Amino acid sequence: MGGQTSEANLSLLWEKAEKRYHQDLASDKELAKILETRSLEELLADTHVLQPADPFERELPCTIGQLEPAFKSLSDFLVILKMSYGADSAQTALVWGSIRVILTLASTADSILQDIFDMIEELAWTLPRLKCCEHTISMGADMEIALLALYQEFTCFYARTIRTFRDCRHSFLLRSSWPTLRADFHRTIQRAKRLSSDIEREVDLSRVRLDNEKYRVVLDFMAELKTQRSKNVNRVAHYLPFAECSHFYGRDNILRLIDEALFVYTSTRSLRSFALHGMGGVGKTQIALKYANASREKFDVILWISAENPVTIWQSFRRISKILDLIEPDTELDDYAIIVKVKDWLSAAKTRWLLIYDNADDLSLIKHTWPAGYGGSVLVTSRDPTAPLYPASAGCQVPAFDTENGTAALLDILGLDSESTTHQAQAKLITSKLGGLPLALNQIGGFLAQRQMPLEDFLAFYNRNSLSVDAKGSESMDSSHTLATVWETSLSQLSPNAKVLHMILSFLDPNGIDESVLKNGANRANDPALRFMVDEIEFLDTQKELRQRSLIDKSSESGLISMHRLVQRAAIRRISTEEREGAFLLAMAIVAENFPDTYSADIGHQVASWKDCEKSLSHVGSIVDKGNEFKIFEEKNQRFAELLLRCSWYLYEKENYRLARSYVDIALKKIVDKDSLTYASAVDLGGLINLDICHPSAALKAFEQAYTIRKSVLPSDDLFLAASQVNLGLALTEIGEFEKAHGYLKQSIDIRIMHSSDRLGNSYSNMASLLLRMGKPDDAEAMLKSCPSLKDFSDETFFQTGNPRFSGSVLLVNPKSMIGTNVVQGYGAIEQNQVSVLRHETGELELARELLQECIALSEALPHAEGLGHLARANYKVSQVLEGLGNLEESTLHLEKAMNIRGELMKPDGDYVLVNGVASDFDNLVPWMLW
Numbered sequence: 037m038g039g040q041t042s043e044a045n046l047s048l049l050w051e052k053a054e055k056r057y058h059q060d061l062a063s064d065k066e067l068a069k070i071l072e073t074r075s076l077e078e079l080l081a082d083t084h085v086l087q088p089a090d091p092f093e094r095e096l097p098c099t100i101g102q103l104e105p106a107f108k109s110l111s112d113f114l115v116i117l118k119m120s121y122g123a124d125s126a127q128t129a130l131v132w133g134s135i136r137v138i139l140t141l142a143s144t145a146d147s148i149l150q151d152i153f154d155m156i157e158e159l160a161w162t163l164p165r166l167k168c169c170e171h172t173i174s175m176g177a178d179m180e181i182a183l184l185a186l187y188q189e190f191t192c193f194y195a196r197t198i199r200t201f202r203d204c205r206h207s208f209l210l211r212s213s214w215p216t217l218r219a220d221f222h223r224t225i226q227r228a229k230r231l232s233s234d235i236e237r238e239v240d241l242s243r244v245r246l247d248n249e250k251y252r253v254v255l256d257f258m259a260e261l262k263t264q265r266s267k268n269v270n271r272v273a274h275y276l277p278f279a280e281c282s283h284f285y286g287r288d289n290i291l292r293l294i295d296e297a298l299f300v301y302t303s304t305r306s307l308r309s310f311a312l313h314g315m316g317g318v319g320k321t322q323i324a325l326k327y328a329n330a331s332r333e334k335f336d337v338i339l340w341i342s343a344e345n346p347v348t349i350w351q352s353f354r355r356i357s358k359i360l361d362l363i364e365p366d367t368e369l370d371d372y373a374i375i376v377k378v379k380d381w382l383s384a385a386k387t388r389w390l391l392i393y394d395n396a397d398d399l400s401l402i403k404h405t406w407p408a409g410y411g412g413s414v415l416v417t418s419r420d421p422t423a424p425l426y427p428a429s430a431g432c433q434v435p436a437f438d439t440e441n442g443t444a445a446l447l448d449i450l451g452l453d454s455e456s457t458t459h460q461a462q463a464k465l466i467t468s469k470l471g472g473l474p475l476a477l478n479q480i481g482g483f484l485a486q487r488q489m490p491l492e493d494f495l496a497f498y499n500r501n502s503l504s505v506d507a508k509g510s511e512s513m514d515s516s517h518t519l520a521t522v523w524e525t526s527l528s529q530l531s532p533n534a535k536v537l538h539m540i541l542s543f544l545d546p547n548g549i550d551e552s553v554l555k556n557g558a559n560r561a562n563d564p565a566l567r568f569m570v571d572e573i574e575f576l577d578t579q580k581e582l583r584q585r586s587l588i589d590k591s592s593e594s595g596l597i598s599m600h601r602l603v604q605r606a607a608i609r610r611i612s613t614e615e616r617e618g619a620f621l622l623a624m625a626i627v628a629e630n631f632p633d634t635y636s637a638d639i640g641h642q643v644a645s646w647k648d649c650e651k652s653l654s655h656v657g658s659i660v661d662k663g664n665e666f667k668i669f670e671e672k673n674q675r676f677a678e679l680l681l682r683c684s685w686y687l688y689e690k691e692n693y694r695l696a697r698s699y700v701d702i703a704l705k706k707i708v709d710k711d712s713l714t715y716a717s718a719v720d721l722g723g724l725i726n727l728d729i730c731h732p733s734a735a736l737k738a739f740e741q742a743y744t745i746r747k748s749v750l751p752s753d754d755l756f757l758a759a760s761q762v763n764l765g766l767a768l769t770e771i772g773e774f775e776k777a778h779g780y781l782k783q784s785i786d787i788r789i790m791h792s793s794d795r796l797g798n799s800y801s802n803m804a805s806l807l808l809r810m811g812k813p814d815d816a817e818a819m820l821k822s823c824p825s826l827k828d829f830s831d832e833t834f835f836q837t838g839n840p841r842f843s844g845s846v847l848l849v850n851p852k853s854m855i856g857t858n859v860v861q862g863y864g865a866i867e868q869n870q871v872s873v874l875r876h877e878t879g880e881l882e883l884a885r886e887l888l889q890e891c892i893a894l895s896e897a898l899p900h901a902e903g904l905g906h907l908a909r910a911n912y913k914v915s916q917v918l919e920g921l922g923n924l925e926e927s928t929l930h931l932e933k934a935m936n937i938r939g940e941l942m943k944p945d946g947d948y949v950l951v952n953g954v955a956s957d958f959d960n961l962v963p964w965m966l967w
Contacts, residue, residue: 070133317475449481557626
């Protein structure tokens with residue numbers, strides 16, 4: 037080689053490259069240590085590289101041996117620099133010393149260690165392959181400048197990486213800075229590829245200039261290649277780098293689909309291809325291994341390519357070329373030439389061959405190695421759900437095990453009796469906890485077997501120690517992945533928007549997330565971090581990114597998004613406390629916006645919102661559970677409390693009192709200011725729940741507390757005070773203090789008339805119910821008919837109000853209304869009971885009987901515990917009406933049924949007291965007023 041650039045100019049180029057390195061390092065603190073390592077041998081000899089910070093910590097997930105192929109490529113490139121224009125040891129030290137410092141720093145943050153390995157490898161593999169032609173390269177000025185520019189690109193990136201570690205000493209700072217460094221890396225890679233391409237083009241031009249003797253060498257080589265190909269086309273070879281799992285279970289249907297797609301008995305030259313796609317840990321690799329081993333007699337040649345990254349692909353092809361005897365010993369060929377040789381062999385082979393691309397999660401990496409247009413069969417495993425569309429021509433998704441198969445697989449791993457009902461029950465609970473993921477079942481099965489832990493002890497142990505258990509492999513596991521690492525690479529490479537969406541989804545119910553919940557919540561929340569979810573295209577693209585990594589799944593039929601619960605836990609567990617709290621708040625904001633704001637405004641009942649509420653209900657439960665599991669906002673948090681209050685109101689309206697009360701109790705603990713209106717709303721809602729479950733004294737105490745708080749901060753004519761006055765009237769009516777109840781209800785009417793409130797009918801209706809309870813049916817009916825908002829009330833206007841508790845009022849005003857058949861069961865049962873009492877007392881017995889029959893139907897549709905009281909009272913009342921109509925036989929049947937149900941409700945401590953079977957006895961089973 038001969039240099040064409042003057043020594044002075046070369047010196048200036050070197051000086052420029054070194055100056056840029058110093059600028060990017062931005063400090064001389066590390067420089068002395070960097071310059072200590074002058075060669076690859078010195079780097080490999082340093083025993084402190086890649087050592088954990090604490091000698092008692094577990095081993096790091098990566099070893100320096102994994103980088104040796106990349107180091108060889110770097111070393112070859114530095115040899116070219118040295119031979120072309122005398123790179124000295126100080127200049128090579130910027131390469132080896134930088135890598136040494138980077139690996140030493142990265143060993144203290146193993147969550148990003150694999151990322152560092154990938155960066156070093158990918159940079160190394162972008163360098164041009166010049167070692168095999170180092171003595172024939174004609175060095176011109178353009179070549180020398182390009183080589184130095186390429187040297188400068190990767191050494192300066194090393195400098196910036198060291199600076200990032202230095203500036204981000206804490207792990208959470210490092211994680212937050214990592215996307216910036218990755219973006220820098222991608223720009224560096226693009227520039228390095230461009231420079232490498234320029235250099236390789238110059239090399240090709242040098243080869244064109246070779247003399248005729250060189251051309252004859254090429255022709256001889258091609259003739260030898262043709263001879264070699266004819267020798268090997270009928271070769272028999274099976275290359276599978278590792279054994280299948282000894283506890284492989286099931287998957288017969290998937291194995292059958294693969295065989296139907298890839299194997300044909302007749303000779304054909306068409307390429308057959310099939311892709312297995314699914315989330316990490318679902319068993320794709322093991323299925324491919326199982327099929328390959330079971331098909332050794334079907335295929336003469338079976339070849340395995342580890343397709344995780346460019347390095348493993350090149351290594352696999354080099355190994356295959358040796359197995360097939362495609363290169364002579366001691367022959368140096370670059371990676372591209374080796375791939376061409378293997379593809380040529382596949383094209384010419386007369387044998388049946390099967391090529392397996394394993395872990396091809398980035399499908400673009402296998403595009404140039406794909407044996408397009410030739411005979412044979414190709415099987416791909418990938419997390420990308422588009423793999424069956426391209427490059428493969430067919431495929432299927434590999435799901436996790438269902439509970440039945442997962443239970444059987446776990447018992448098989450443990451060698452336990454699958455017929456034992458005790459073993460089945462315990463294994464079923466574990467399988468459900470692990471979501472049927474084969475990797476999890478295999479890892480946990482190995483953990484249990486090695487420690488001889490009883491099945492019944494495991495779940496409690498796992499809940500306490502899941503972080504440690506997930507990180508432990510098993511001796512029976514051939515894969516290097518564990519539950520702690522299987523999704524780490526995918527999670528670490530997410531774009532900012534994809535990371536936000538994935539973290540939000542990680543806090544929601546994994547079994548079916550309605551896209552409308554996300555879009556509506558993000559739109560109403562108006563948070564800048566959620567802006568991408570409002571843009572339809574951007575939102576779909578973000579989902580696509582997560583789907584390509586199999587971090588989420590999405591039904592093409594329902595559009596529902598789902599996510600494996602172990603992926604959720606892994607995503608939450610790997611981030612800092614601050615990041616968890618931020619994602620938790622975003623998830624809460626989205627879900628909260630799908631419930632109406634009933635805690636800070638007196639807006640009454642919201643039937644129209646129930647559809648959205650139902651879609652979001654399970655997500656509230658998931659947020660609560662994950663908040664407890666990961667100890668997020670354990671003390672006070674106003675936004676958490678507000679979400680729970682919104683949800684609790686919906687649960688109260690749907691008569692799910694147990695869950696509503698549990699959420700109200702949590703909200704009361706989370707609210708910061710105990711003298712605030714929010715706290716008053718929580719106390720008030722707790723009172724309404726107590727009132728509905730026949731605890732009027734406890735309800736009255738809560739209403740009084742809420743009223744006191746509201747009076748202290750609100751003007752005397754505020755609508756919230758009217759709401760409190762109604763509630764006080766309800767509780768006082770239930771305990772028989774009618775005059776006090778009347779006073780509060782009158783005050784609420786006055787305030788609501790003053791404001792022309794759309795809740796005025798609520799006050800009038802409750803006043804009518806009180807008058808009816810006081811034995812004044814005519815006054816009750818007159819009260820309702822005088823209500824401005826009920827004067828022209830119809831079925832249509834009822835549904836527009838969204839208030840099911842208007843049903844009784846409408847029926848009082850219009851007995852022929854059909855509303856009673858369309859309301860919530862408990863509300864309808866109470867209202868229809870009250871209307872029937874009025875009709876009974878005014879002598880309209882047939883109408884009273886019809887209403888009570890509907891009341892019975894509504895009560896029977898209620899949950900068992902909530903419905904029995906309504907059912908007993910309705911049967912008692914209908915027996916009285918039937919007696920009045922002279923139908924004594926049917927009357928007796930209903931009375932007996934009422935007595936039997938009441939007997940079922942009687943408590944041992946005598947809460948219900950028998951009063952000679954009179955109406956008051958049955959009235960005490962349920963509230964009189966349910967508004």
